[in-house]
Amino acid sequence: ATTARSLLEAHMADLLSALHARLTSKFGGDAAKALNAAGTGEAATRELRLLSALAPYLSSATQAQQLLELFLPYLRLKPTPRAERVKEQVLRLVGGLLPLLERPELHLRFFGQMFAQLRARGGRAALCELWTRLAALPATAAAADLGEIGAVAAALNELNAFDGASVDELDYERRVSGYAALPPLVNRAPSPLLRPLLANAIHDVERDDIALRH
Secondary structure, eight states: HHHHHHHHHHHHHHHHHHHHHHHHHHHTHHHHHHHHHHHTSHHHHHHHHHHHHHGGGHHHHHHHHHHHHHHHHGSSSSOOOHHHHHHHHHHHHHHGGGOSOOOOOGHHHHHHHHHGTOOOOOHHHHHHHHHHHHHHHHHHHHGGGGGGGHHHOOOOOOOOOOOTTTTBOOOOOHHHHHHTTTTHHHHSSHOOOOOOHHHHHHHHHHHOOOGGOO
């Protein structure tokens, strides 16, 4: 097992390059478009399973960035129930890559916009967890323009809270309290960190969340 792992780690760069070439060739240079066309069937998720299997063997920031870029098209799949499950899986895998990335903050815009797009509880929980992990990274927390990322991550968890005593029941008390606590945070947080809060509000408006009526 040790020998197999060593061989895999030694050739990780070549494996990732080959997978990237396969995706580009197979999808005509546009992975997101082809994945959308394929839906979320077996053909659309075969590469995802391969990428998921490689994730535990990464050993450098370069490899983590390469794998992240290969994961991102799955987060752009058209919205369907199965696509939501695929996105949840990808978000949890991406969360595991964050500590290896040199500049994880480069993807804040994309991950912030996802709060307006995801519908399923599992996917939104995975996205909140990803933001919590981002906030816990020393490099991210120390960035001059991201000083409030911890508070924003905590707010996102409140705005997406579910009642632990019920099945798929929203925790309206926590959500209402979360929105009530937003004004001071909005006033002091830098604009890049306001995007996920705005995206979350758009999501709740579209689904007529009772928390926004208070």
